[in-house]
Amino acid sequence: MPLLRVCGSSIFAFIIWRLIKRLRALNSPLTHILGPKKEHWLKGNYHRIFQDGLRYNLDLVQKYGGVVKIYALLGQEQLYISDPLALHHIIVKEQNVYEETDMFIMSNRLIFGEGLIATLxxxxxxxxxxxxxxxxxxxxxxxxxxxxxxxxxxxxxxNAQIPADGSVVEINLLPWLSRGALEYICQAALGHSFNALDATKGNEYLEAIRTLAPSTLRLIFLRPFIPMIVRRFSLYWRNKMMDWVPGDALKDLRHVVNVMDTTSKKIFTEKRAALENEGFVGIAGNRMQGKDIMSIMLQANASSSSDDRLTDSELLGQMNTIIFAGFETTATAICRIFWILAQKQDVQARLRSAVRKAKRDYADAQGLSSPWEDVELPYDKLMGLPYLDAIVRETLRVYPPTSLLSRTARQASVLPLHQPIKSASGEMISSIHVPENTTLIISILASNHNKEIWGEDASEWRPERWLSPSGERLHLGDGEGNPTNGVSLGVKNGIKYPGVYGLMMTFLGGGRACIGFKFAEMEIKQVLTTLIPRIHFALPASTDRNGHVKEIYWKMNGLQVPVVRPPAGDNVTAQVPLDLRKVREQDFVVN
Structure with a gap:
């Protein structure tokens, strides 16, 4: 019980401290920045941007512009930013000033160890x-x-679940695509198979990875307290707190982290031993010649100078970071594409026809006699298919798997704006003074929907925007924001977003851009070119006993979560039920 009193007193003191800061903020330098009114004394309006907040996020920018003031926990003022010039300064030009928040870094370090997303x-x-x-x-x-x-x-x-007579069967794609995404990243990153696609075999590590995101989301409003707790309590006392705190959320997360840590250490030890024995044992005991990411990283680290070499704890930190980052968001993106194709049958048919042509052309060029559906395209052919590329890019632009990220100003700074905003006094301002320790929210979603940059139809899913009239892939710019071939997609008057992928913000940019975006893109395209030629996808058509048809709805809770709306669904359980059948000739575009 004394521990509970200490914990309670610390949290109470934290709340009092924040309330005092809130009172002092009456003369805050951010008072001139417009934004929505505070809706709750504790949550402000912070919860609105995270809890199914797609429309709310886009409306913020529509009403207030590229910089908006919002209220976070206990009334803390934060800046919600989608202005391209401001974001260029935040993530590229002054990235040493605008770093990840203490909450983000410490949370990730507790979960993943000293990996890329837990260091500064x-x-x-x-x-x-x-x-x-x-x-x-x-x-x-x-x-x-x-x-x-x-x-x-x-x-x-x-295919084993689809009737051979050509009739339709409803299948929830989400668990299978998630299992596939886990197996892709585990084999590619670790050179280790967890048999994720075998539903008859349970695996504690896979279950831990799958439940990590839901476990952390259950504790989202506790995250602001993490820096204070980490700084004031040792690991021993933090574990004691978890034992004493009522409820299972913290205990469940601790179990997930322990499983991930134990498994990664075991695989790391095996990889290290294989390296020392001058060989790499890969999937199912076959030699992979060290092609997986972990093997390559260990080899590179071993040959590096002592100054550049990473410690074992840093190498371990990369393992779970890469697995988690490469699983959750990629599976969501693949599900989203199949959901879109199920709605847009003309797009699905056109994509299927483009894949068939590419595979047939490659088979003819290589003298292959196997059925075209079984032909595997090499990397350059796969990545270079224009219509496939347009579909993937447009989906990742309109529906980024992660919609928001945070930064904190480590020192006072001035943010220039591409588009001036109206202040509380009615004056138009083209730069903003950002006080030290201000938290900034980077809106990936709003940036990708910026009508000035992407056109009036920015919120419309239209893959043709990435193609020339003849169907060829557009080359967007020369790296300096200048359009080539007369094309200005993603660039407006020399202004563009500093994204590392397709001039969009989906994979961020600068020194903290997503390092594995090329792998994610390759994985998505491989899944599409494998399934689309053989399987037809449609929205659910059958009704339940009450005559209701399942309507899939995507919640934006930081991550994108697909659910089935009432009355056919519970609006909570993540699922993507689609009607599948074998492909027929009429499922292709008629030339």
């Missing part, structure tokens, strides 16, 4: 320097043959 400054730059070559195009080409058989296995599993 020189330590982060050192890790990035080591990992950038690991995710090179050459290594991605080497990983494609690893994930192709997994996509084929996924097709086999789905």
């Amino acid at each position: 400054g020189e330590q982060h730059r050192k890790q990035r320097k080591m990992l950038n070559p690991v995710f090179s195009l050459a290594n991605m080409r080497g990983l494609l043959p690893v994930i192709q058989p997994i996509a084929d296995q996924l097709h086999t599993i789905l």
Whole structure:
């Protein structure tokens, strides 16, 4: 009980401290920034942008512009930013000023260890320097043959559930695509198979990875307290707190973290031993010649100078970071694409026809006699299919798997704006003074929907925007924001978003951009080119006993969560039920 009193007193003191800061904030330098009124004394209006907040997020920018003031927990004022010039300063030009928040860094360090998303400054730059070559195009080409058989296995599993007579069956795609995404990243990153696609085999590590995101979301309003708790209590006392705190949420998360830590250490030890024995034992005991990401990283680290070499704890931190980052968001993106194709039958038919032509052309060029559906496209052919590329890019732009990220100003700074905003006094301002320790929310969603940059139809899913009139892939710019071939997509008067992928913000940019975006893109395209030629997808058509048809709805809770709306669904359970059948000739575009 004394521990409970200490914990309670600390939290009470924290709340009092924040309330005092709130009173002092009456003369805050952010009072001139417009934004929605505070809705709750504790939650402000912070909860509105995270809890099914798609429309709310877009309306904020529509009403207030590229910089909006919002109220977070206990009335803390934060800046919600989608202005392209401001974001360029935040994530590129002054990235040393605008760093990840203490809450983000400490939370990730507790969960993943000292990986890329849990480090700052020189330590982060050192890790990035080591990992950038690991995710090179050459290594991605080497990983494609690893994930192709997994996509084929996924097709086999789905095909076994589809009636042979050509009739339709409803299948919830989400668990299968999630299992596939886990197997792709585990084999590619670790060179280790967890048999994720075998539903008859349970695996504690896979279950831990799958439940990590829901477990952390259950505790989202406790995250602001993490820096204070970590700084004031040792690991021993933090564990004691978890034992004493009522409820299972914290205990469940601790179990997930312990399973991830134990498993990663075991695999790391095996990989290290294999390296020392001058060989790598890969999937199912076969030699992979060290092509998986972890093996490449260990080899690179071993050959680095002592100044550049990462510690074992840093290497371990990368393992679970890469697995989690490469699983959750990619599975969501793939599900979203199939949901879109199920609605837009003309797009699905056109994509299927484009894939068939590409596979037939490649088979003819290589003298292959196997059925065109079984042909595996090499990396450059796969990544270069214009219509496939347009569909993937447009989906990731309109529906980014992660919609919001945070930064904190480590020192006072001035943010210039591309588009001036109206202040509380009615004056138009083109720059904003950002006080030290101000939290800024980077709106990936609002940036990707910016009508000035992407056009009046920015919120419309239209893959043709990425193609020339003749159907060829557009080259967006020369790296300096200047359009080429007369094309200005993603660039307006020399202004563009500093995104690392397609001039959008989906994978961020700068020194903390998503390091594995090329792998994610390759995985998505491989799954599509494997399943679309053989399986037809449609929205659910059957009714339940009350005559209701399932309507899929995507909640935006930080991450995108697909559910089935009432009355046919509970609006809570994540699922993507679609009608599947075998492909017929009429499912292709008639030339």
